[in-house]
Amino acid sequence: MDDTIIITFANQKGGVGKTTLCAVFANYLVKKGCPVLIVDCDAQQSIKERRKNDLLVYEGQDVKLPYDVVSFDITKTDQLLVFIENLKHSRGIVLIDSPGTLDLQGLVILLCSSDFIVCPFHYDRTTVPSTVEFIGMLERIRAEMGNRMSGQLILIPNRQDPRVGKKNELALWEQTREAFSNYGIVTPKIAVRADMERFSTISDLDNQLEIVSPAFDIIYKAIFGTIEPLTN
16 A cells, blocks of 8 residues: 555543554454554553563564554654654554543644544443543534544444343443444444453454454445455
C-alpha cells in the first residue's frame, strides 16, 4: 500500500480494552499483509512495555518483529504536528493508543489527524454514558473543525458476556447500538474470553484472531472495501 492510514483507539473510560484491541488489531493486520506501526501515546505505556517484555522472552533468538512500537507524549503539542506529519510518510497503517482522558489539547490534534477513530466500549450503565460523552466531544470537534476532521468513528462493543443482562437491559443495549450507529459504524460484539486478557506484540496468541475477526473484518472493510488480504 502506498498511502498512510492513521487509526486512533480512544475512549476516556478505562477498562474497555482499548490497549489490548489496539495490539491485537496490529496482529490481525499483519496477517492480512499490512505494514503496521504502533504509536503508544498512553501515559501507562502498556504496549511499549509489553514489547520490552516480549523481547525478553525471545532473548538470544533471532526474532523478526512484525511491526515497530514507538512512544510519543502528546502533551508536547509543539512537536505533535511535526510528528504526525512524519507519520503520514510511513506508508502503512499507523495504530495509535491514545490517553484515557478528554482533557488534552494533544488528543484533539490526534483525533483531527486520524482517518479512523476506534472506540471500544461496554454495554453497561457506567461505560455507555462515558462513551456518549466521548461521541459528544467528537461531534463538537467536527462542528468546529469542519472538513479538517474527517475521521470515521467505529465503535466496538467489547468484553460482552451473553449471560449478563436482564430483558429490559438487553432492550436498552439494543437501543444504544441503534443510537450509536447514527454517529459511526458499530461492529459485532467481542465476547469476554480469557484468551483476550493478555496480548503479544510479537505473535498472535491462540484463538485471539478467531474471537476478534468478526469485528475487525468490519474495520478492515471500511478501510479497504474488502476483507481480502493485501498479499497472499
